[in-house]
Amino acid sequence: MFKKIVVANRGEIARRVMSTCREMDIETVAVYSDVDEKAIHVLEATEAVHLGPADPFESYLNMDKIIEAVKQTGAEAIHPGYGFLAENADFAKRCEDEGIVFIGPSSKVIKDLGDKIISRQIMSGSGVPLTPGMTESDPPRMADEADRIGYPVLIKASAGGGGKGIRVVNSRDEIEEAIKSASSEALNAFGDGTVYLEKFFEKARHIEFQILADSHGNVVHLGERECSIQRRHQKIIEETPANRMMQELRDKMGKAAVTVARASGYVNVGTVEFLVDEDDKFYFLEVNTRLQVEHPISEMITGIDIVRKQLEIASGEALNLKQDDIVCRGHAIECRVYAEDPEQGFFPSPGRIEYLKEPTGPGIRNDCGVYSGFEVPVNYDPIISKLIVHAETRDMAISRMIKALSEYVLLGVTTPIPFLIDVLKSQPFKEGNVFTDFIPRHFSEWKPGNHDLNAALAAFIVDEMTGGRKMKVSKNAVDKIPSPFQTLGNWRL
Amino acid sequence: MEYRLSVNDDTVLVEVEPAGDNSLSVTIGNSSSQISYTIINDHHIRLHIDGKGINAYVAGNADEKCIVINGMTYRIGDADAAKMKGPRKSQAGRTPNEVTTPVPAVVVQVMVKEGDIVEKAQPLLVVSSMKMETTLAAPFSGRVIKINTSEGAKVMPGEILVDIEKEGEA
Numbered sequence: 001m002f003k004k005i006v007v008a009n010r011g012e013i014a015r016r017v018m019s020t021c022r023e024m025d026i027e028t029v030a031v032y033s034d035v036d037e038k039a040i041h042v043l044e045a046t047e048a049v050h051l052g053p054a055d056p057f058e059s060y061l062n063m064d065k066i067i068e069a070v071k072q073t074g075a076e077a078i079h080p081g082y083g084f085l086a087e088n089a090d091f092a093k094r095c096e097d098e099g100i101v102f103i104g105p106s107s108k109v110i111k112d113l114g115d116k117i118i119s120r121q122i123m124s125g126s127g128v129p130l131t132p133g134m135t136e137s138d139p140p141r142m143a144d145e146a147d148r149i150g151y152p153v154l155i156k157a158s159a160g161g162g163g164k165g166i167r168v169v170n171s172r173d174e175i176e177e178a179i180k181s182a183s184s185e186a187l188n189a190f191g192d193g194t195v196y197l198e199k200f201f202e203k204a205r206h207i208e209f210q211i212l213a214d215s216h217g218n219v220v221h222l223g224e225r226e227c228s229i230q231r232r233h234q235k236i237i238e239e240t241p242a243n244r245m246m247q248e249l250r251d252k253m254g255k256a257a258v259t260v261a262r263a264s265g266y267v268n269v270g271t272v273e274f275l276v277d278e279d280d281k282f283y284f285l286e287v288n289t290r291l292q293v294e295h296p297i298s299e300m301i302t303g304i305d306i307v308r309k310q311l312e313i314a315s316g317e318a319l320n321l322k323q324d325d326i327v328c329r330g331h332a333i334e335c336r337v338y339a340e341d342p343e344q345g346f347f348p349s350p351g352r353i354e355y356l357k358e359p360t361g362p363g364i365r366n367d368c369g370v371y372s373g374f375e376v377p378v379n380y381d382p383i384i385s386k387l388i389v390h391a392e393t394r395d396m397a398i399s400r401m402i403k404a405l406s407e408y409v410l411l412g413v414t415t416p417i418p419f420l421i422d423v424l425k426s427q428p429f430k431e432g433n434v435f436t437d438f439i440p441r442h443f444s445e446w447k448p449g450n451h452d453l454n455a456a457l458a459a460f461i462v463d464e465m466t467g468g469r470k471m472k473v474s475k476n477a478v479d480k481i482p483s484p485f486q487t488l489g490n491w492r493l
Numbered sequence: 494m495e496y497r498l499s500v501n502d503d504t505v506l507v508e509v510e511p512a513g514d515n516s517l518s519v520t521i522g523n524s525s526s527q528i529s530y531t532i533i534n535d536h537h538i539r540l541h542i543d544g545k546g547i548n549a550y551v552a553g554n555a556d557e558k559c560i561v562i563n564g565m566t567y568r569i570g571d572a573d574a575a576k577m578k579g580p581r582k583s584q585a586g587r588t589p590n591e592v593t594t595p596v597p598a599v600v601v602q603v604m605v606k607e608g609d610i611v612e613k614a615q616p617l618l619v620v621s622s623m624k625m626e627t628t629l630a631a632p633f634s635g636r637v638i639k640i641n642t643s644e645g646a647k648v649m650p651g652e653i654l655v656d657i658e659k660e661g662e663a
Binding site for chain 1 (some may be wrong): 496498500505507517519521528530532535538540542547550552554555558559560561562563564566567569571595596626627628
């Protein structure tokens with residue numbers, strides 16, 4: 001087992017990885033940029049290496065500096081977290097060349113599976129059902145193929161993700177324009193304009209399977225996750241088990257996920273994504289070659305520490321788990337709490353966390369990347385925490401999540417907590433009608449409620465009458481020293 | 494004692510009478526409540542309203558406080574205090590009277606030109622940051638005097654992107 005590793009990430013995921021490392025007596029090295037000098041992941045690491053300015057290219061995305069941090073501290077391995085360099089095949093290759101263990105699959109696997117066309121080619125030989133479409137990029141043939149598959153179809157970027165480089169095509173005469181615009185968007189976003197063709201399922205569910213594969217040929221899956229509450233292709237609520245998932249379908253899809261892992265030579269932890277249509281037919285979509293944001297819900301229902309498994313597999317240990325050993329109990333839900341304003345189109349709303357009170361109680365887990373007094377930087381994804389609950393049934397998990405969100409207090413930044421509460425209380429969510437169009441369909445005109453307005457007005461008055469926080473001047477706020485006019489209070493003539 | 498409190502775009506009149514140690518009688522509209530309170534810390538007030546216990550979490554000052562109760566956030570200001578001090582940056586960093594980006598961003602689209610008459614809440618610009626796009630809207634009705642940016646420009650919070658002469662002020 002490793003004695004020391006570098007966690008090449010920040011925020012809640014860096015903290016979460018280090019947490020398991022501490023349990024395993026592995027020393028941790030945090031890396032940080034200028035704005036993260038006092039970030040929680042730095043405070044909780046054994047040592048910390050300063051990378052440079054806040055710009056990700058000068059810090060968390062800077063391969064040279066991160067490799068240097070490994071050498072400087074004598075660490076043996078790098079855990080890349082998610083995002084940043086986690087799926088960068090070049091970075092994984094550099095680690096391999098430098099004799100540093102990259103905690104994840106090999107650079108070849110990351111490269112192959114990062115290319116959607118190559119992934120499809122690998123899977124088409126393996127018996128895994130593929131979304132109907134093409135397995136090469138051949139624009140002149142796309143119109144004929146689209147006719148054959150049936151509209152609507154998708155023109156998709158091979159190197160793509162995050163909703164970019166995708167166009168829906170409803171008829172043959174739209175194809176040429178769609179190819180041009182998807183290709184150019186992909187070229188701008190990913191540096192690669194290659195596109196291919198896939199059938200578009202309007203009412204499909206995105207169901208993903210968590211896989212673990214060791215270097216001794218053992219592969220298991222930890223069940224599925226359903227991530228159908230999205231906003232502009234960003235996930236906000238995830239749950240497991242998936243709604244209306246029959247055990248028979250789960251077994252079939254689980255076996256397919258394991259086949260996908262074997263067909264691609266996968267080692268370590270990953271996620272196989274499928275589309276499930278209205279007739280419960282499933283199709284391979286892609287593999288995410290990293291630890292995913294929503295991994296905690298799988299941990300809750302199986303009791304397995306997935307980060308621990310990553311470390312064990314990366315250090316050469318064999319999985320001591322057989323598929324039959326994996327038992328899923330109860331229901332888990334995760335809500336992503338970002339510093340975003342749901343009333344301003346979820347635009348980032350970073351700031352200084354003035355007060356933080358995390359929810360607690362049975363079956364409640366908050367993977368949090370901030371603390372009271374921390375200044376949330378504007379330069380990165382504004383994730384505050386992931387709130388996860390686990391309960392016996394879906395209904396109980398929903399109530400538990402509503403309760404947890406209602407107790408979660410974050411002052412100083414705006415979060416979508418009121419929005420999330422309303423989504424969870426809604427009839428469509430309770431019924432499990434969670435297709436990818438959930439938010440536009442049911443919540444496009446959302447406005448926050450004001451059930452406790454009178455209590456809030458009373459609180460305002462009590463706060464004013466008892467002096468509030470008026471007299472406190474922070475050391476950094478030299479230009480905010482209250483003038484006599486501000487401290488005088490209100491008066492009326 | 495009377496308070497005029499602003500909640501979103503409305504003003505609410507609240508009558509307050511002391512009613513003993515840490516107790517008040519509060520009247521809003523037609524309903525009166527007995528309220529007793531305990532200050533737990535700088536940000537936490539425990540209220541008992543007509544016998545029911547409520548935890549209220551507070552940040553901010555008289556211009557605007559953010560009050561969180563049961564997961565819901567209320568932005569409340571003292572309408573009289575706001576008048577005296579003039580427009581200020583609100584506690585959550587929003588500047589209600591300026592057209593500026595809340596985070597460093599890139600201008601994606603400019604939807605008005607100099608000389609245009611605009612209505613309150615009319616979209617003026619679209620900016621993009623961290624893969625998100627948002628529309629900045631007119632904080633009040635008036636005439637666009639100057640556009641201080643252009644498509645593709647990188648902008649920072651505090652930079653006034655569009656100068657609008659308020660309707661009625663010449």
